Each structure stands twice: as structure tokens, then as C-alpha cells.
Amino acid sequence: MVYSLPEEVLEHVFSFITSDKDRNVVSVVCKSWYEIERWCRRKVFIGNCYAVSPAIMIRRFPEVRSVELKGKPHFADFNLVPEGWGGYACSWIDEMSRSYPWLEEIRLKRMVITDESLELISTSFKNFRVLVLSSCEGFSTDGLSAIAANCRNLRELDLQESEVMDLSGHWLSHFPDTFTSLESLNMSCLGSEVSFSALERLVAMSPNLKTLRLNRAVPLGKLSTLLQQAPQLVELGTGAYSSGIRSDVYSALSKAFLGCKELKGLSGFWDVDPSYLPAFFSVCSRLTTLNLSYATIRSPDITKVINLCPNLQRLLVLDHIEDSGLNALALSCKNLQELRVFPSDMYVADANVTLTEQGLVSVTQGCPKLQSVLYFCHQMSNSALITIAKNRPNLTCFRLCIIEPRTPDYLTHEPLDIGFGAIVKHCKNLSRLSLSGLLTDRVFEYIGTHAKKLDMLSIAFAGDSDLGLHHVLSGCESLKKLEIRDCPFGDTALLANVAKLATMRSLWMSSCAVSIGACKILSRKMPMLNVEVIDENGTLNPKLDNCLVEKLYVYRTVAGPRSDMPGYIWTMDRDSANKI
Amino acid sequence: MDLNYKATELSLALPGTDDSPELNTTTTSTPIKTNKRGSPEMGPSAAGESKSAPRAKAQVVGWPPVRSYRRNALQGKKVEPEMGSGMFVKVSMDGAPYLRKIDLKVYKSYGELMKSLEGMFACIIGLYNEKEGYNGSKHAATYEDKDGDWMLVGDVPWEMFVTSCKRLRIMKGCEARGLEL
Numbered sequence: 111m112v113y114s115l116p117e118e119v120l121e122h123v124f125s126f127i128t129s130d131k132d133r134n135v136v137s138v139v140c141k142s143w144y145e146i147e148r149w150c151r152r153k154v155f156i157g158n159c160y161a162v163s164p165a166i167m168i169r170r171f172p173e174v175r176s177v178e179l180k181g182k183p184h185f186a187d188f189n190l191v192p193e194g195w196g197g198y199a200c201s202w203i204d205e206m207s208r209s210y211p212w213l214e215e216i217r218l219k220r221m222v223i224t225d226e227s228l229e230l231i232s233t234s235f236k237n238f239r240v241l242v243l244s245s246c247e248g249f250s251t252d253g254l255s256a257i258a259a260n261c262r263n264l265r266e267l268d269l270q271e272s273e274v275m276d277l278s279g280h281w282l283s284h285f286p287d288t289f290t291s292l293e294s295l296n297m298s299c300l301g302s303e304v305s306f307s308a309l310e311r312l313v314a315m316s317p318n319l320k321t322l323r324l325n326r327a328v329p330l331g332k333l334s335t336l337l338q339q340a341p342q343l344v345e346l347g348t349g350a351y352s353s354g355i356r357s358d359v360y361s362a363l364s365k366a367f368l369g370c371k372e373l374k375g376l377s378g379f380w381d382v383d384p385s386y387l388p389a390f391f392s393v394c395s396r397l398t399t400l401n402l403s404y405a406t407i408r409s410p411d412i413t414k415v416i417n418l419c420p421n422l423q424r425l426l427v428l429d430h431i432e433d434s435g436l437n438a439l440a441l442s443c444k445n446l447q448e449l450r451v452f453p454s455d456m457y458v459a460d461a462n463v464t465l466t467e468q469g470l471v472s473v474t475q476g477c478p479k480l481q482s483v484l485y486f487c488h489q490m491s492n493s494a495l496i497t498i499a500k501n502r503p504n505l506t507c508f509r510l511c512i513i514e515p516r517t518p519d520y521l522t523h524e525p526l527d528i529g530f531g532a533i534v535k536h537c538k539n540l541s542r543l544s545l546s547g548l549l550t551d552r553v554f555e556y557i558g559t560h561a562k563k564l565d566m567l568s569i570a571f572a573g574d575s576d577l578g579l580h581h582v583l584s585g586c587e588s589l590k591k592l593e594i595r596d597c598p599f600g601d602t603a604l605l606a607n608v609a610k611l612a613t614m615r616s617l618w619m620s621s622c623a624v625s626i627g628a629c630k631i632l633s634r635k636m637p638m639l640n641v642e643v644i645d646e647n648g649t650l651n652p653k654l655d656n657c658l659v660e661k662l663y664v665y666r667t668v669a670g671p672r673s674d675m676p677g678y679i680w681t682m683d684r685d686s687a688n689k690i
Numbered sequence: 691m692d693l694n695y696k697a698t699e700l701s702l703a704l705p706g707t708d709d710s711p712e713l714n715t716t717t718t719s720t721p722i723k724t725n726k727r728g729s730p731e732m733g734p735s736a737a738g739e740s741k742s743a744p745r746a747k748a749q750v751v752g753w754p755p756v757r758s759y760r761r762n763a764l765q766g767k768k769v770e771p772e773m774g775s776g777m778f779v780k781v782s783m784d785g786a787p788y789l790r791k792i793d794l795k796v797y798k799s800y801g802e803l804m805k806s807l808e809g810m811f812a813c814i815i816g817l818y819n820e821k822e823g824y825n826g827s828k829h830a831a832t833y834e835d836k837d838g839d840w841m842l843v844g845d846v847p848w849e850m851f852v853t854s855c856k857r858l859r860i861m862k863g864c865e866a867r868g869l870e871l
Contacts, residue, residue: 187755187758188757189758190752352796353796354806456754456756511754595752
């Protein structure tokens with residue numbers, strides 16, 4: 111006989127369990143735990159907004175305070191998802207405004223949200239505190255005005271990389287005089303100027319402001335004014351970082367940075383004038399995060415900065431850092447956990463930028479805590495990859511992009527199969543992997559055999575046959591997100607692994623070899639999946655079973671087919687409806 | 691089978707001249723859209739030929755995988771080989787033994803530029819202003835534009851000046867007055 115603890119005690123115990131995964135596990139222990147847990151769940155994360163409906167969420171979790179939603183597929187970031195695809199926040203906001211009066215936090219990623227929805231948010235939730243719109247679109251500064259004017263307890267407003275229609279720089283002025291709760295503001299994505307006096311006023315009234323990310327239009331001359339008002343800042347994103355030859359600007363800036371004793375993170379640095387860099391050297395020893403990925407400065411300047419930052423944990427930078435800069439990083443920054451190196455020239459190896467695989471090898475050698483890598487480069491070798499794998503078995507995220515598709519090992523001219531094979535074999539906790547270069551089916555055999563903790567896999571221009579895809583789908587036990595483009599993968603592998611798709615969040619395949627016939631079979635066999643074929647050009651003939659599809663997006667759902675699909679998406683339902 | 695159509699082509703060139711275009715021209719090549727299936731022919735060998743012509747390479751949609759946000763931010767921000775992103779022009783002053791070089795990109799207005807030039811040459815260029823022109827000054831700043839003409843600094847909007855200025859010359863006032871007429 112099982113003695114059960116009183117509900118209140120269980121609820122109290124559950125309140126210490128905050129991770130979604132743990133909460134989900136708790137909820138399936140038994141019926142009473144399910145009930146208790148659902149009443150006290152305060153935070154919900156929905157990785158695919160179409161996997162479930164607002165009504166279902168609200169019915170199960172009536173007392174939620176924080177909701178996070180993701181919309182479009184990841185490849186939307188690279189323009190592979192056409193306009194009008196979906197990811198609308200509207201219905202979610204509408205229903206939550208009715209059912210969650212105490213909602214405090216909304217976080218959206220890759221979704222479309224309108225000014226009307228923003229206004230509804232601002233008036234529906236009396237205790238609203240956090241709004242994060244990451245890579246979102248569909249709204250303007252008018253919507254932001256509503257948020258500013260009505261959210262009396264707003265703590266965080268983060269517009270990270272969203273596309274905002276800039277109608278007026280005066281939205282900031284809508285924060286009332288009594289507004290003092292702001293802790294975090296990220297407006298770095300805004301294209302045009304904001305009213306500087308409004309910004310200054312806002313900063314002055316916000317004693318708890320810890321994060322401030324300005325947009326490019328805020329001139330450097332104004333930065334020192336803001337820093338003087340907010341010396342307590344922990345994270346700062348500068349605006350444009352140049353100002354002509356102005357020694358008064360330089361000395362004011364230098365003095366202002368000296369006063370920022372809490373600063374741990376720096377970003378921004380658009381249009382950098384290297385002569386202004388020393389102005390922030392006084393804070394370098396405390397920096398844990400540095401984002402120089404918009405700064406087109408040369409390796410010697412970057413190296414100078416890095417050598418002053420021994421506590422750096424996270425570095426984002428352009429390939430101008432070159433191998434020499436990465437060698438310096440390996441020597442100076444022993445606490446480095448994450449490195450992202452972005453390309454400055456997308457298409458051709460810049461003869462003036464000497465960034466090769468050696469830089470990455472150095473960093474994996476010198477930085478024992480390195481876990482996460484995003485690296486764009488022009489050449490790679492199997493031996494380098496094997497060295498990296500042996501140096502850093504603690505890698506959890508490895509995203510390598512060799513810019514030219516299907517580039518072989520530059521030393522041996524072989525495919526990079528064994529190199530990536532070493533990565534998955536040695537890095538046993540690898541949860542995210544992006545492949546590039548010349549790859550055969552062999553690499554997928556290695557991945558299927560070894561990458562047991564892999565959660566997300568991105569594949570492009572790789573493989574020889576369906577066998578490659580089959581290895582991945584049949585071997586990668588933890589796989590949740592799979593995105594593939596321009597690979598010769600098709601029907602056989604897909605149909606041999608239909609059950610697997612129900613254990614995953616989503617599958618994206620574009621410019622592969624999947625036929626509409628296979629999509630029909632998949633739809634029929636797996637009613638819990640939405641099988642959406644994107645036919646942008648209208649060339650698809652659904653009657654011809656062997657007609658290939660351009661883009662396919664498959665995801666599990668308990669909400670049935672979605673009702674907001676644009677005309678260019680084909681599904682079985684629509685197909686049958688047309689036939690009637 | 692090569693039927694050698696070129697030999698039978700009509701053209702206005704002299705007989706015997708071969709006017710076949712080089713592979714590596716700077717004409718824009720058609721971007722390969724990924725609506726077509728990824729084909730094995732589109733391998734590194736195809737791209738290798740065009741490595742010497744910077745922008746003649748085919749551009750694949752969504753590749754390399756860089757967000758458009760980032761692409762747009764970096765557009766036109768290529769770094770010059772030795773000097774960092776800048777627009778360096780030579781500055782000469784009549785009577786001075788050597789020339790100077792300045793980066794036009796660091797200035798935001800004529801005022802800033804003139805102050806800097808004054809400092810450099812320790813002379814009163816006599817600030818140009820809209821109402822009085824170069825009145826009462828001993829020197830005048832002139833520049834050579836894209837067409838090779840010598841112009842008085844200050845007439846056109848700043849942005850236009852920055853893109854068209856190739857070099858600067860600080861002339862003695864008496865010579866410069868001729869330009870104003």
C-alpha cells in the first residue's frame with residue numbers, strides 16, 4: 111500500500127522542480143500527481159506552436175505565469191520558408207488574455223505577432239513583466255508604444271533580432287514617469303533612431319536596469335551619458351562605435367566605462383573605429399561575454415582585446431580574428447565555454463583573412479571547458495576533426511560550416527566522414543551537430559551508431575542514398591529535430607522509419623528526393639503527424655505519386671491539421687477535401 | 691560530339707581572331723536556386739574555376755547558413771586589406787613639404803573635417819560656412835572628384851562629397867577665389 115503525502119506537501123515539493131523535463135516526468139507518475147502538478151505548473155514551454163492548441167494548454171494548466179512558444183522551422187532563418195507560412199501568435203494571445211489574467215511572461219521565437227496582439231498583451235495582464243520577441247516579425251513601434259504605456263510592472267523587453275516596422279522613435283516616451291521597474295531592454299534590432307532624450311530619461315528612472323542593448327543609431331558620443339546614469343549595468347550593447355577623431359568623446363567614454371564595476375557582457379560594436387577600443391579596456395578583466403561579431407576590426411586589434419579578458423566564457427567574433435587571434439584566445443581564456451566564429455565574406459575565401467581549421471584546433475586544445483562551437487571556415491581536414499574530438503570530448507554543440515558545399519578534406523581530398531565520425535564517437539554528450547563538407551553515407555552510419563544523445567542534427571549537401579537517412583532515423587535515439595537540405599534522401603528511408611517521426615518534434619526536408627506518393631502514405635499511416643508539403647511554385651501534381659516535393663515539413667501534434675495554412679501548402683486533408 | 695559551331699558563326703571580327711570569352715569574367719552568373727534538386731555536378735570543382743573572380747560564384751539560397759539579420763548588418767562592411775574600413779585620401783597643402791593622408795569615413799560633417807585639417811596643417815583654413823563661403827581666409831580646401839575636376843569643398847551634401855572625393859588640396863586663398871565665381 112502506498113502512503114501518499116497530503117496535496118499541499120506535494121505541491122510544495124513540486125515547486126522546487128522547475129525544469130520542464132522534470133515536471134513532465136513528475137506528471138506521469140500517477141493520476142493524483144498529474145492533477146497536483148498541473149495545478150501548480152507555472153511555466154510552459156512549447157517548442158512547436160502547432161503541436162498543441164491554446165485551448166489544450168489552458169485546459170491542462172490553468173495557473174500558468176510564463177509561456178514560451180516557437181513558431182517557424184529553424185531553416186526560416188535562412189530564407190528557406192516562404193512568406194505567409196504561419197507561426198501566428200494571435201490565437202495564443204487572444205485565448206491567454208481571456209484565461210490567464212495573471213500571466214507575467216511571454217517569450218516568442220520565430221513567430222508573427224501584430225500590434226493588436228501587443229496592445230492586447232499590454233491591457234490584459236495586470237502583472238505583466240517579461241516580453242521577449244526573438245526573430246519575430248509583423249509588428250511596429252506602435253505596438254511597442256502600447257507595451258510601454260500600459261505595462262506598469264514591465265521588467266524585460268527584448269526584441270532580439272526581430273523585424274520591427276520603425277514608424278516612430280518616440281515609442282520610448284510612452285513609458286510613464288512612474289515607471290521604475292525596468293531591468294532589461296534590448297532594442298538592438300531597431301533600424302532607425304529613437305528619441306535620445308526619451309532613452310536618457312528611461313535609463314535615469316530605472317535603478318534596476320541591468321541589461322541595455324542599444325541600436326546602431328545611438329551615437330557613441332551619447333553612450334557615456336547613458337553609462338554615467340547606469341553604472342550598475344551588467345550587460346551592455348553599444349550602438350555605432352565610432353565618432354570621428356574626438357578626444358572629448360574618447361575620454362568621456364573611458365571615464366564612463368571605469369565607473370561600470372558590474373559590467374560582465376559587451377556587444378554591439380557596429381562600425382568600429384579601432385582607436386576607440388581602448389576606452390573599454392578597464393572592464394575587460396571582468397568580462398564573461400563578448401560579442402564582436404558585427405565589428406569589422408582586424409586580428410591585431412581583436413587579439414589585444416582578448417588578451418585582456420581572462421575570464422571570458424562566451425565569445426562571438428568574425429573570421430577576422432584569424433588563426434593568430436584564436437591562438438591568443440587559447441592561451442588567455444581558460445574559462446571559455448562557447449565560441450562562435452562568423453564569416454565576413456559569405457561567398458569567397460577572403461585572401462586577407464587567414465582563418466583555417468588550425469584556429470579551431472588551437473582553441474579546443476587550450477580551452478578545457480569549451481562545450482559549444484559554431485565555426486565558419488573554408489577548409490577542413492579529417493585529422494583536424496579527429497584532433498578536435500580527442501581534445502574536447504566534452505563538446506555538447508558542434509556546428510561546423512565549411513562555406514563551399516561538398517568540400518573534401520583539403521589534405522587528402524577524401525570525404526570528411528571519419529572526421530565527423532570521431533566527433534560523434536568521442537563527444538558522448540553531443541546534443542547538437544551541424545555537418546558540412548563532402549560526406550558519404552558512411553558518416554551517417556557513424557552518427558547512427560554513436561550519437562545517442564543527439565537532439566538536433568542539421569544536414570546539407572551530403573550523403574549518397576537513402577541509407578544515410580535510414581542510419582540517422584534508426585540509430586539516433588534522442589533525436590528530436592532533424593533538418594535536411596539538398597541531400598539524395600527519399601521515400602525508402604522515410605517510410606521505413608515512420609514511427610520514429612512520432613518521437614521527434616519535427617523533420618524538415620528540402621530539395622531532397624521525397625515523392626508526393628510517400629507523403630500520402632506517411633499521412634495515412636501516421637495520423638498524429640502533420641505532413642505539410644510546401645509547393646511554392648505551384649508545380650506539384652498531387653495525382654502523380656512519383657512527383658517530387660520541393661519542401662516537406664513533418665511534425666507531431668495533438669491539435670490536428672492547422673487552420674492557418676497558406677495556399678501553397680499541400681496536405682492529405684486538403685487533397686481529400688479537393689476531391690469531394 | 692563537338693560540332694564546332696563557333697567555326698561557322700558569323701561575326702564582325704577579323705578572320706582568324708578568336709573572341710571566345712574567358713571563363714572567369716566578372717559577369718554575374720545565374721544563381722542556382724535550390725528549387726532544383728541538389729545535383730552532384732554542383733561540386734567544388736565547378737566553383738573552383740571562379741575563385742579568382744570574386745562575385746562570379748553561384749549563390750545558393752540560404753547558404754551559407756547566416757541569418758539575413760547578420761548578412762544585412764555586414765553588407766558593404768568589408769575591411770580594407772591594410773587599413774581597416776575607411777576611405778583614405780591624400781591631402782596636400784600648397785607650400786608644405788609633404789602630404790598627409792586622412793580617412794574620410796571617420797568624419798560626419800564638413801565641420802569635423804575642417805577642424806581636423808586645421809589641426810594637421812596648423813593653419814587657418816577659415817572655416818567654410820554656408821553664408822560667407824571662404825571669406826576672409828588665407829586658404830581654401832579643394833578636392834578632386836571622380837571626374838578629375840577640382841571642386842571647392844563644401845558645395846555638395848556631405849555624403850555625396852565623401853563618395854566622390856579622391857584627394858584634397860589646400861590652396862592659397864588668392865588662387866581659390868577664382869573657383870567661387
